[in-house]
Amino acid sequence: MTTQADAAGQLSWLLDNLLQRVDHLHQAIVLSRDGLVMAAPQNMSREDGDHLAAMAAGFQGLARGAMEYCGAREVRQTIIEMDSAFLFVMAAGEGSCLAVISSADANVGVIAYEMAMMVRRMGKYLIAAPRFSAHQPAAR
Numbered sequence: 596m597t598t599q600a601d602a603a604g605q606l607s608w609l610l611d612n613l614l615q616r617v618d619h620l621h622q623a624i625v626l627s628r629d630g631l632v633m634a635a636p637q638n639m640s641r642e643d644g645d646h647l648a649a650m651a652a653g654f655q656g657l658a659r660g661a662m663e664y665c666g667a668r669e670v671r672q673t674i675i676e677m678d679s680a681f682l683f684v685m686a687a688g689e690g691s692c693l694a695v696i697s698s699a700d701a702n703v704g705v706i707a708y709e710m711a712m713m714v715r716r717m718g719k720y721l722i723a724a725p726r727f728s729a730h731q732p733a734a735r
Contacts (some may be wrong), residue, residue, distance in 0.1 A: 606634030619701035628690045650704050651684045651694035687714045
């Protein structure tokens, strides 16, 4: 039986591998929909992981709001293009996302493909159960 710590370690290894294999990638993280770090590369500080997870969750939440407004069924990927970087956020599993930051000269198609393959490989490890049900108010 795989424990949560084992799964996080395997995800971290996959993120490290992704960062080594794909040109122009700088950071990668797996996060829950509500912005909690599920896995990060070994060299990422806790503060950087928390910051990236919070940003990615916010952008994915805005994208889900746009999805509902437009009458679409799902958000697959959000890409933010900046003058010197791209931020990609991809739905990864039930309640989770994969986020990566690349330089501006990255091949966007290659990044999107590699992210999709990563999500496919991580499969069952990407389920983030909600911390409370829709009918149960959050603790204050």
